Amino acid sequence: MKPVHQPESLGFDPKRxxxxxxxxxxxxxxGKLAGTQTLxxxxxxxxxxxxxxxxxxxxGLPWKNDTMARFYSMTKPITxxxxxxxxxxxxxxxDDPLEEFIPAFKNMQVLRPQARSIEDTEPAKAKIxxxxxxxxxxxxTYGFNEGVLGKHYDASKMDFGPTRGSLESQIEKLAEMPLQFNPGTRWNYGVSTDVVGRLVxxxxxxxxxxxxxxxxxxxxxMxxxxxxxxxxxxxxxxTAYGADETGALMVMDPAGKSAFRKENVACYSGGGGLISTASDYLKFAEMLRCRGAYDGGQLLGPRTVDFMMENHLDGDLAQYGQAVFSEVSFVGVGFGLGGWVMMDPPLSQMMGSPGDFGWGGMASTVFWVDPMExxxxxxxxxxxxxxxxxLRKELRSLVYQAMVD
Structure with a gap:
């Protein structure tokens, strides 16, 4: 890990x-969180x-600067x-149709409006x-999302978990399921990036x-x-924790018996399978901040990174059916290729800069890069x-209030 510099030299107030x-x-x-780390x-x-x-x-293992953690959906920007x-x-x-690479996605079915069962479908009007x-x-979609399809994913264990089987086999299973809506008409957080991983x-x-x-x-x-x-x-x-009915911490995935032990991993989930550290992920995030550049080379062209970090929706996420996600308002927030794009901080009612880009993970992790700052x-x-x-809304206000230059 790089050394910590004097905050004043970088425009931060140490007291803040x-x-x-x-x-x-x-x-x-x-007692709400076991351990935390901010960089x-x-x-x-x-x-x-x-x-x-x-x-x-x-x-009693302390959280250290080199602690390893489940990054879950922070895998998505990497994929x-x-x-x-x-x-x-x-x-x-x-704009290539997915079916050109994975023929199983030909002739997809989509749920009818107000469908009450997974069989209540009609042919999709557009190709993915x-x-x-x-x-x-x-x-x-995801199994934790509301609706008929979310419940079906959950019952079918369509989650690309580490022990579910190969990525190829899980994608073939996914292709047999209908879609929540016609492709291109709405934004809905789901297993799309696992399919991106299979395309890779x-x-x-x-x-x-x-x-x-x-x-x-x-x-x-890394x-x-x-x-x-x-x-x-x-x-x-x-160890990964959650809260019981009293609000006390309870173990969700113990470190010693984790589902993510390397010998157990069968599915390489592009949507949520990576284990990493703050030091490692910082290198990836810094590559984005530097428009694809890193020590010794160029991972992506600068204009490709710019393109990824632009809003690819015709409006904000709220206009596409997602007003709030994971306790964060999506009014004034768009979506690029693999992460959010801040469009209008005052409209979003969150501190930030137009163009900041990032994403979080299921275990409450988050990152963003702010090109303006x-x-x-x-x-x-x-x-x-x-x-x-x-946590994410609070962290945003904490970070930006500390900046004095």
Whole structure:
């Protein structure tokens, strides 16, 4: 990890940065979170980096700066970058139909309006495109989402969990299910990025794990990022918690018996399968801030990164049927290729800058890059679900209030 610099030299008030430390301590001391970590960098230099609490309360393992955690949906921006690296080689077009790569997605069915059963369908009026997948406008969903299809996903265990089977087999199973709506008509958070991961495999000829390692992790020096936690690193791995009916912490996925142990991983989920650290993920986020550049090379072309971090919707997410997601208002927030795009901070009622880009994970993790302020922010904890506490909204106000230059 890079050294922490004097905050004043990077435009931060040290006393105001301590508000973030106090905030993390309140959550930990109040028994709401076991451990937390916040990292803020500006112009490539770290202005603030603190870890509070425990990675595993049962053993007393402290949360350290090198603690490893489940990043869940923060895998999605990485998978999106992987596909766009292939796009830069001219190997596909964003408007290509998905069925050209995976024939099982031909002749898709879509649920009728007010459908009460999974059989109440009609032929889809449009084909799923690659762009639909990258922007979550494919008609796919998640099992935790409301509605007939969400319940069907949940009952069918269509979640691309680490032990479900190969990515290829899970995609074939997914193709047998109807869509929530006609592709391109709405935004709905779902398993689209897992299909993006499968496209990476098909187009590149490599499995997703190998492609990530060879083309992203190795060039960026992300030595602790992988699908699954190896035995030799289990002593750095955090337990995932949730809250019981009284609000007390309860174990959801114990570190020592985690479903993400490397020997158990069968599915390389491009939508949520990666284990990583703050140090590693910072390298990926900084690559985005630097418009594809990193020490020693260029992962993506600058204009490709700009293109990904632009809003690809005709309006904000609220206009596309998603007013609130994971405790954050989506009014004034758009979506690019793999992450949110802040359009109008006052309209969103959240601190930020037009054009800031990022995403979070199910265990309440989040990151964003702010090109206007030349800043990268990363927050880690392991609490499921991410909608339980307003952590992301609070963190935004804490970060921006500390900036004095």
């Amino acid at each position: 940065l301590e508000y973030i430390t106090d905030w993390m301590k309140r959550y930990v001391d109040g 803020i960098a500006r112009s490539g230099k770290i202005a603030y980096h603190q870890s509070i609490g425990q990675a595993d309360r049962e053993s 999106s970058v992987a596909l766009m690296m292939l796009y830069e080689k001219g190997l596909f077009h964003l 495109t690659v762009h639909n997948l990258l922007t979550h406008m494919s008609g796919m 495999e098909i187009i590149s000829g490599q499995d997703l794990k190998s492609y990530f390692h060879d083309n992203i992790f190795s060039p960026l020096g 030595v602790d990022t992988d699908f699954g936690i190896p035995k030799e690193k289990i002593n750095r791995y955090a 030349d800043m990268t922010v990363l927050f880690l904890t392991q609490f499921i679900p991410s909608s339980h506490y307003p």
